[in-house]
Amino acid sequence: DSGVTQTPxxxxxxxxxxxxxxxxxxxxxxxxxxxxxxxDQGLQFLIQYYNxxxxxxxxxxxxxxxxxxxxxxxxxxLSSLELGDSALYFCASSFSGQNTGELFFGEGSxxxxx
Amino acid sequence: QQQVKQSPQSLIVQKGxxxxxxxxxxxxxxxxxxxxxxxxxxxxxLLIAIRPDVSEKKEGRFTISFNKSAKQFSLHIMDSQPxxxxxxxxxxxxxxxxxxxxxxxxxxLMVKP
Numbered sequence: 001d002s003g004v005t006q007t008p009x010x011x012x013x014x015x016x017x018x019x020x021x022x023x024x025x026x027x028x029x030x031x032x033x034x035x036x037x038x039x040d041q042g043l044q045f046l047i048q049y050y051n052x053x054x055x056x057x058x059x060x061x062x063x064x065x066x067x068x069x070x071x072x073x074x075x076x077x078l079s080s081l082e083l084g085d086s087a088l089y090f091c092a093s094s095f096s097g098q099n100t101g102e103l104f105f106g107e108g109s110x111x112x113x114x
Numbered sequence: 115q116q117q118v119k120q121s122p123q124s125l126i127v128q129k130g131x132x133x134x135x136x137x138x139x140x141x142x143x144x145x146x147x148x149x150x151x152x153x154x155x156x157x158x159x160l161l162i163a164i165r166p167d168v169s170e171k172k173e174g175r176f177t178i179s180f181n182k183s184a185k186q187f188s189l190h191i192m193d194s195q196p197x198x199x200x201x202x203x204x205x206x207x208x209x210x211x212x213x214x215x216x217x218x219x220x221x222x223l224m225v226k227p
Binding site: 002004031033035042043044045048050055056058090092094096101102103104105106107108 | 158
């Protein structure tokens with residue numbers, strides 16, 4: 001158990017809908033990262049937050065947004081969903097936003113868009 | 115642009131054999147190179163990592179070899195076991211750009227009993 005909690009574990013929705021994925025980082029970790037894992041794209045970095053502030057941005061679509069709250073949990077909002085958004089979404093956390101090494105990953109939220 | 119290329123995509127090894135997975139990177143600013151192991155239904159978990167000031171790091175049956183001039187690094191799994199069957203990802207990060215990891219495409223390893 002990595003200590004990172006993601007909810008929901010599974011989510012099925014329709015095209016055009018909006019969903020919110022939630023992540024609780026390990027106790028004491030200040031930085032949260034979101035990754036998308038699909039069969040043909042591997043693990044793609046979406047966005048990083050450190051202590052409530054956006055720290056780095058990857059290949060995140062404009063339809064997607066995220067935030068980190070004062071209690072350090074984070075939410076990833078996916079809107080106007082398309083079939084291609086079906087994927088595993090992972091949250092990871094680390095103590096620092098600097099290059100200290102290990103990221104601890106949750107078990108992911110599997111999104112299916114029908 | 116894929117900055118970390120990983121090969122092979124899949125690998126089948128007999129129990130007791132050596133599994134070798136290779137990665138190449140483009141960004142010379144990368145300064146941390148971890149390998150993650152992922153079992154079905156689970157998130158990736160750190161297996162072993164290396165920084166560019168050393169050419170090799172060994173932890174038990176797992177060894178990273180690092181070639182800075184060639185911008186390549188590899189994972190060797192000695193005495194491979196069926197329990198090692200998983201997907202392995204190499205990754206890289208740049209400390210000046212935060213701690214986000216850029217992952218390779220993954221290698222699905224199957225170790226046959």
